[in-house]
Amino acid sequence: DTTRDSRAAAAVRLLATWDGVLADDRPAAALGALIARDWVSAKYGLYPAPPADVSLREAARDLQRSFGRIDPPLSAVLRMRFNGRDLPIGNGGSDVLRAVHTARAHDGRYVGRAGDSFVMLVEWDARGAVRSESIQPFGTAVGRPGSRHATDQMELFATNRLKPVPFTEAAQRAMLEREYRPGIPTARD
8 A cells, every 4th residue: 555655656557567577678677676686695594585565665765765756777776896997787676697796885876796797609600610609797806906917808798798708729818917837836936
């Protein structure tokens, strides 16, 4: 019952227009993402999900308070922040192909903290030659913040792009930064 709550009534109307796609061009995406976040958190936390009306009211209130409206662009709400960089997550959210699980930040945005968003596409042509592309939210060295690879995929991820995956030795050597054998000291060690 939203007869006494105009914001909840507006949120119900907004959700009724949504096709479930988490993208900037869907006005209800941010609202839907926050509601889904509640339910996904409950599922993985093994506790009961809040009632739908509670999730809806809290999400609408949170968006109104933080963004001045209940339909901000998804990219304004869901962010990737690491090593001084701050980018939109792009299309994605909790428990989807581009899964990024978030935590609320001091500025009202939701910042990616974890997720299983590694995506790889592989195709073989009629001759059996392989072509592949992949992406992950931050980079391949998030455990080493000083590495240039800690955030080298963030912009690609935020703009819904992939990077090539080298399958041949020649393609791998073209990308080689350093060659070494584990356990054998090199001049740099």
